[in-house]
Amino acid sequence: MAAAAAAAVGGPQPPQPELPAPGLALDKAATAAHLKAALSRPDNRAGAEELQALLERVLSAERPLAAAADGEEAAAAGGGGGPGAAEEEALEWCKCLLAGGGGYDEFCAAVRAYDPAALCGLVWTANFVAYRCRTCGISPCMSLCAECFHQGDHTGHDFNMFRSQAGGACDCGDSNVMRESGFCKRHQIKSSSNIPCVPKDLLMMSEFVLPRFIFCLIQYLREGYNEPAADVPSEKDLNKVLQLLEPQISFLEDLTKMGGAMRSVLTQVLTNQQNYKDLTSGLGENACAKKSHEKYLIALKSSGLTYPEDKLVYGLQEPSAGTSTLAVQGFAGATGTLGQLDSSDEEDQDGSQGLGKRKRVKLSSSTKDQSIMDVLKHKSFLEELLFWTIKYEFPQKMVTFLLNMLPDQEYKVAFTKTFVQHYAFIMKTLKKSHESDTMSNRIVHISVQLFSNEELARQVTEECQLLDIMVTVLLYMMESCLIKSELQDEENSLHVVVNCGEALLKNNTYWPLVSDFINILSHQSVAKRFLEDHGLLVTWMNFVSFFQGMNLNKRELNEHVEFESQTYYAAFAAELEACAQPMWGLLSHCKVRETQEYTRNVVRYCLEALQDWFDAINFVDEPAPNQVTFHLPLHRYYAMFLSKAVKCQELDLDSVLPDQEMLMKLMIHPLQIQASLAEIHSNMWVRNGLQIKGQAMTYVQSHFCNSMIDPDIYLLQVCASRLDPDYFISSVFERFKVVDLLTMASQHQNTVLDAEHERSMLEGALTFLVILLSLRLHLGMSDDEILRAEMVAQLCMNDRTHSSLLDLIPENPNPKSGIIPGSYSFESVLSAVADFKAPVFEPGGSMQQGMYTPKAEVWDQEFDPVMVILRTVYRRDVQSAMDRYTAFLKQSGKFPGNPWPPYKKRTPLHPSYKGLMRLLHCKTLHIVLFTLLYKILMDHQNLSEHVLCMVLYLIELGLENSAEEESDEEASVCGPERCHDSWFPGSNLVSNMRHFINYVRVRVPETAPEVKRDSPASTSSDSLSSLHSSRRPKVLQRENSGTAQVFSLVAERRKKFQEIINRSSSEANQVVRPKTSNKWSAPGSAPQLTTAILEIKESILSLLIKLHHKLSGKQNSYYPPWLDDIEVLIQPEIPKYNHGDGITAVERILLKAALQSRMNKRIIEEICRKVTPPVPPKKITAAEKKTLDKEERRQKARERQQKLLAEFASRQKSFMETAMDVDSPENDIPMEIATAEPQVSEAVYDCVICGQSGPSSEDRPTGLVVLLQASSVLGQCRDNIEPKKLPITEEEQIYPWDTCAAVHDVRLSLLQRYFKDSSCLLAVSIGWEGGVYVQTCGHTLHIDCHKSYMESLRNDQVLQGFSVDKGEFTCPLCRQFANSVLPCYPGSNVESNLWQRPSNKSIQDLIKEVEELQGRPGAFPVSISSETNLSKEMESVMKDIKNTTQKKYRDYSKTPGSPDNDFLFMYSVARTNLELELIHRGGNLCSGGASTAGKRSCLNQLFHVLALHMRLYSIDSEYNPWRKLTQLVEEMNSQQGNEEQQPEVPILYHDVTSLLLIQILMMPQPLRKDHFTCIVKVLFTLLYTQALVALSVKCNEEDRLAWKHMGALKKNACDAEKSYEVLLSFVISELSKGKLYHEEGTQECAMVSPIAWSPESMEKYLQDFCLPFLRITSLLQHHLFGEDLPSCQEEEEFSVLSSCLGLLPTFYQTEHPFISASCLDWPVPAFDIISQWCFEINSFTERHAEQGKALLIQESRWKLPHLLQLPENYNTIFQYYHRKTCSVCTKVPKDPAVCLVCGTFVCLKGLCCKQQSYCECVLHSQNCGAGTGIFLLINASVIIIIRGHRFCLWGSVYLDAHGEEDRDLRRGKPLYICKERYKVLEQQWISHTFDHINKRWGPHYNGL
Secondary structure (H helix, E strand, O other): OHHHHHHHOOOOOOOOOOOOOOOOHHHHHHHHHHHHHHHHOOOOHHHHHHHHHHHHHHOOOHHHHHHHHOHHHHHHHOOOOHHHHHHHHHHHHHHHHHHOOOOHHHHHHHHHOOOOOOOOOOEEOOOOEEEEEOOOEOOOOOOEEHHHHHHOOOOOOOEEEEEOOOOEEOOOOOOOOEOHHHOOHHHOOOOOOOOOOOOHHHOHHHHHHHHHHHHHHHHHHHHHOOOOOOOOOOHHHHHHHHHHHHHHHHHHHHHHOOOHHHHHHHHHHHHOHHHHHHHHOOOOOOHHHHHHHHHHHHHHHHOOOOOOOHHHHHHHHHHHHHHOHHHHOOOOOOOOOHHHHHHHHHHHOOOOHHHHHHHHHHHHHHOOOHHHHOOOOOOOHHHHHHHHHHHOOOOHHHHHHHHHOOOOHHHHHHHHHHHHHOHHHHHHHHHHOOOHHHHHHHHHHHHHHHHOOHHHHHHHHHHHOHHHHHHHHHHHHHHOOEEEOOOOOOOOOOOEEEOOOOHHHHOOOOHHHHHHHHHHHOOHHHHHHHHHOHHHHHHHHHHHHOOOOOOOEEOOOOOOOOOOOOHHHHHHHHHHHHHHHHHHHHHOOOOOHHHHHHHHHHHHHHHHHHHHHHHHOOOOOOOOOOEEOOOOHHHHHHHHHHHHHHHOOOOOHHHHOOOHHHHHHHHHHHHHHHHHHHHHHOOOOHHHOHHHHHHHHHHHOOOOHHHOHHHHHHHHHHHHHHOOHHHHHHHHHHHOOOHHHOOOOOOOOOOOOOHHHHHHHHHHHHHHHHHHHHOOOOOOOOHHHHHHHHHHHHHHHOOEOHHHHHHHOOOOOOHHHOOOOOOHHHHHHHHHHEEEEOOOOOOOOOOOOOEEEEOHHHHHHHOOHHHHHHHOOOHHHHHHHHHHHHHHHHHHOOOOOOOOOOOOOOOOOOHHHHHHHHHHHOHHHHHHHHHHHHHHHOOOOOOOHHHHHHHHHHHHHHHHOOOOOHHHHHHOOOHHHHOOOOOOOOOOHHHHOOOOEEEEEEEEEOOOHHHHOOOOOOOOEOOEOOOOOOOOOHHHHHHOOOOOOOEOHHHHHHHHHHHHHHHHHHHOOOOOOOOOOOOOOOHHHOOOEEEEEEEEEEOHHHHHHHHHHHHHOOOOOOOOHHHOOOHHHHOOOOHHHOOOOHHHHHHHHHHHHHHHOHHHHHHHHHHHHOOOOOOOOOOOOHHHHHHHHHHHHHHHHHHHHHHHHHHHHHHHHHHHHHHOOOOOOOOOOOOOOHHHOOOOOEOOEEEOOOOOEEOOOOOOOEEEEEEEEEEOOHHHOEOOOOOOEOOOOOOOOOOHHHEHHHHHHHHHHHHHHHOOHHHHHHHOOOOOOOEEEEEEEEEEEEHHHHHHHHHHHHHOOOOOOOOHHHOOEEOOOOOOEEOEEEEOOOOEHHHHHHHHOOOOOOHHHHHHHHHHHHHOOOOOOOOOOOOOHHHHHHHHHHHHHHHHOOHHHOOOOOOOOOHHHHHHHHHHHHHHHHHHHHHHOOOOOOOOEOOOOOOOOOHHHHHHHHHHHHOOOOOOOOOOHHHHHHOOOOOOHHHHOOOOOOOOOOHHHOOHHHHHHHHHHHOOOOOOHHHHHHHHHHHHHHHHHHHHHHHHHHOOHHHHHHHHHHHHHOOOOOOHHHOHHHHHHHHHHHHHOOOOOOOOOHHHHOOOOOOOOOHHHHHHHHHHHHHHHHHHHHHHHHHHHOOOEOOOOOOOHHHHHHHHOOOOOOOOOOOOOOOHHHHOOOOOOHHHHHHHHHHHHHHHHOOOHHHHHHHHOOOOOOOOOOOOEOOOEHHHHHHHHOOOOOOOOOOOOOOEEEEOOOOOEEEOOOHHHOEOOEOHHHHHHHHHHOOEEEEEEOOOOOEEEEEOOEEEEEEOOEEOOOOOOOHHHOOOOOOEEOHHHHHHHHHHHHOOOHHHHOOOOEEOOOOO
16 A cells, blocks of 8 residues: 555656556545645645646546547556546546545535534526515615425415526525525525534645646646637537546536635635646646646737737736736636727627717726626636636626536626626627527626625625626626717717627626616615716716617608618617616615715716707707607606606706706707607607507506606606797697698698698698697606506506516516515505406306406596507507497496597696696687687698697697786786787687687688788788798887788797897807708798788687587577586586586686686687587688599498498307307307207208208218317216325325226126127127217218318418318318218108107017017118219218227237228227217216207217118127027026137126117118117116116125015015015025125125115116116117107106116006116016026136126216316425426426326427327327316316317416416416316316317427
């Protein structure tokens, strides 16, 4: 041993390829023990050297790379062990050395004992199922592993389960991230005092070995990295190296899992700078180490420094790094200085060199800290490990190792600093990466663990300048994809914006960095530093300005765009993530007065950035036409900080507002967006493709609106409240391009807008004004009021589910804001405004989810159309809200007609924004309102009711918000006379309303009707061409009173603008800017306008009153209400006016006007006195008339069309209701099929294709549309009452041995073992599994019509989910799914009537007749030989029936293909259909009635087809069981003659129901009723005997003896044959002759029922035994002879059915208790035939007594089939199955599923379990359900149905607390079983209606 150790210390010679010779484990252990002892001595230098030498040899870094480079040599070198052997050997050595000679596993256990498990820290990768509890989380990113979650107590908390996207780690035990109350039981114990101190020698070896091991790993990483030749890192090489290193990294990962003690050793090793220096400096004489160090330097350089200049950089910075350690300390991000970063990216910019330069200049000045982009200098293993982790693009194993170490506090800090130091380098690697998605996830996986912790984030911010690094790195990242902005001034623009088409934005590559930034800004301490740091704010605004104006849209005016770019997704995502979310993060810290300073800072730098932007794009006063950008993040920053300042910080608004000129500029672009929205909705941008609509929708969509449209509107409100109102109003109409429309003239020319767009643009402008003036989101509403308003708006549009409501309500995006979904306020507001509608189920309809619907009082008082318009993404939602409102008013009787949107009172304005209301009191607006009212009254074109609605709304708003007092205006009574020639005297709406306007001069086209008239002599009032605003100095007015000048609104606005600019610039002593914008043509340049003067003589009040007359269609309809009831004026709030149409609105306005001023009141009364006829329209020209007529005609046509459609829909609906009652098996009127109408001589059928009706004939047969499907539902019946549960633990398994199918299978195989095969196949029925079920919708068609229908379907390419080649189609009438046609047998009903007459023949005669008829081969009216169309069809449908099910369900014979098989199959089809109908009726016939469950039954037709084919196989009369039933055989012993041949099945082992079907189908059709009754009577005797035999076997020896004697006494009584005691005693005595009763062993005692048999219980047993047969027989009789079934109580079912079948003699009295034996009617003496039957049994039991007994006891009472019972809570299923391994492939399936019929666990789509191209689910559906499978998908909570070759998603039976499905478990809320849904599913399964009820089927191509 010592020798080996000595050899190992052989000095630092280069390591040999061989390992130390004694490589056996024992020797390793001994060496390790020896070294440990040596090192434990006080003087351990020798030991240490010895160990170093050994490690040097074992961990040599050369071997693996040789292995990587060239496998064969390595194999030779490694002693034939292959490339991996050497590393394995090295690992073994390490394990031995760590354990210091002991066993490695014991060592692990020993270390674990010292783990102070205060934190969980479990690390997971993508797709792991974890939990998040918002109640317990401090950080929004908090997550728990399933184990910690279930061990903690989270009842009643707001938690959800989620699938991790990027991976994560469990935070249990970390009080920085979550509240301690949520810790699980394991991590609640905080104190580590009870954990003993780690003994020194335990980890001593680790401290020596691990540094070498980690260094070795780093050397491998250095060696393996080859700088890629091109720019593409050869991922294959990297992956190869990583694969080789897998075992080493796994080894490290295992070490971290040993707990705290080992982690602290690792931390020491990783962060110790001395170790690192000694090992990696590359200064030793070891050549290998030198080489490795060089590779490391090369890799460092190549990280962004690929240019020649970098020599110089290195030269400059080396000394500084050496001298001042500070420069490198926490810092130094990625390599390279500014200039180089740009130049390395230069190639991407196609030749835009100049741009690149300008960019560089701009940015290098803004970068605060050069060192962020310094060279990296690594000083510890940890730093270099992270460097290589990044270089290799974050291999999962490395990430997991680095994260597993995080529970160690010291490590956490060191690692976070290292991560920050590498931040810039991470950004570069990410940008170059090809797998940026995976890499992003891995980065976030790490960073979210580091930055969610406020304490840590604060520390790094202070010590490592985290904020500077992040902002700079983001800036640099966006730098690489900038382009020149084309907004406004394309040629001279100096502004650069990001290019949304670049991969960086398109693939969201930036998101890891942005999400980190958002994450750290959520910490108050960090955000405050950011807000205080002016330099950072400047840089950040710079960053934001890159997004200002991105993705510019230019309106296409000629062609449609060729290529619709989808870049807008990237643009919206970028603004939301990179600009808005950080903004919300910052805003959340500006909530109190003390934070005013922060707001001032942001606002200041924001305004500076905006000013720079306006300068850069060369903006003066007019926006460039036909372009719009939706992205103005700077405006929005400014707006949101203003809003916060006023709302929360009590800042004076004016102190943070800029001058008027800046405000004018600020409002232009947001206003441009509003106008463009109207243009887009008016289809003016159609040539830009759908994407522009997409942008308009995204802009208002719920996730974006509070970061986009809301700030924009708020900013416009602020501007409007501070700017001149006339200027603002005229700007609005000018932007919306409707200035020319606002003229009194009936015709006008619009220079900038096509006529067809005018109307909708005018509506847009007015709607915008209404929103601007009535929205209070940022003007004084509290958070709760906002939430309520949002919720009401969404609920009014449509009923909503809880989750969609959460999604639609724009939450304040910052998680700490308090209005988070699911928070208290959300739920409480929801319950205040909405009622919950529980999920409802129409069996055939779609399954509804739980919905919330507005309460009545919400409709009554809170419905706010303005909010609805603001929040609708689709215009149809506004209509939907109005329709619902109308419906509410009708229903509650509040208003019968078509209501207008209600006027809603607003919350009061915050004082800072009072100026906004001046808009309502400015002449310009009043002129517009007056003009529009006049135009509407005169029926000018292009005005809609919507316009009127908005006009009235604005007037009403003005009246509500009139500022001036009445007294002022009373004083100036002479007002109107004084300024007689201007439009309006003052600016107050209240007084302007009564001002009469006499004449207006208008500019009109020469063709206009107004031109012809002479202008009156009197002075005209001022006329304005477009918008008539006379705000000239008074002097002018007096001079020109005679001839008024024509002013244009545009010119007016310009003048205003110039005035304001001059004012502000003269104050600052600046030069006035030249006016550059000449894009607008002057209004005069329009073709030939002439001036005309119109006589008007109206005021707003008079126009309103005339409108009232016009709307109501009556003269003098308006009567001032206060004349009758003076109360109106005292109590103005009259509910009568809340809801109503235009008339109500006008009345309400007039009332308010009267209330506000006595003058108005007087004038209204005056106007009403002058009875004014409605003004006739002024001469309409022919052309106008034509267009008006056209409009009218169009309107009428539209109404007609609507009416037709409605009528059609209602007809369709009523048809569907009658015809399509597929779904509810109850209450259903059967469709009349031939059998149901006896009075017609021949059955008549309607063909639903050609529409002709007639009988079915030989040559042209008619057929029923049927669906054939294989079914195993019957086989799922069980004999125990309680339903099986779905297994949710390993113990609960389901075994199918007690199912009906299994029992029948066992019985058949038993019979086949001992009896003759052909006889066995007549003794039972098959089809319990894979039986063919036939159902019809009841519609008939000619078979030749059907063929051509199928042909047309075949040629039709657009097929819905069915395949015509398989014969599938949908019924041409009711569209029900079908796959075959069942021919109707020609025949008359009169005949069937004759057949039903009872004859008085004796039973013996009938028996003979039956036998003769059966013997007659093919005694059919149609002989098969003459091939008619009918017989062909019969054959083909039989083929269809056979092919419906699989071969294994048809062939039970030992000789395949024997005719007996077909015979058995055919009568079993009849059996299956009868049994299933019985199940549909609930398992008994108590309900009676016509065929309810057999809705539209086709059994009659089916019987004909089967009988026709059965008669082809005549049974040899020798073997016909009929003989055995009705005749005594003379020589009993002759049967035993041929021993070698297997005997026939004894008649008592036959299944009586099968015998019945065989007998009936062997008879010629149609059957006579008395023959039928005869067969039933005969069979009943056999059945009864079977019951007696079974009873005798069931009871014990004593009972048997007692009964034997008791019956023997009565044997000679007259009715002995009808007494069960006598018969029973006879059976017992007969069977006692054989060995049947002799086997009374112990095992028999188990079967003996403990109850004593009383006569009652025996009678009940016998009746129960016989009932199944009676039920089937009654059903059969009902279908064959059309007789109704009587209804009855359950206890009298037997007697009712037996009398219905004619078994009970008619004279039978019902006084004394009913005895089943009285139904017996023996065809031959009972005792003789019974003894004959018993003899067969005895001869069998001679040899096989056990089996003989088993075959006699038949289970008769099967319970109805059920699906498995599911647990209440979905989580129990999920937790058990989602980790369960598949039994076939033993892997955890990606998509696990479980069968709800039998509980089998399967892999959905799993290729692992594929068999002959069938995936497991499809295979299982064939084996378990003969082609029908019902599977619950574990990971999605939905149920999927497989039916044959198709499948569909059925939906979920698990709903959350709000009655909603959670498909794919996206929301992860707890789910509970919905019993009603599960019932519906089960019902569809049992009634085989999946095909009809579920609509969305698709082919599965066997891939499920």
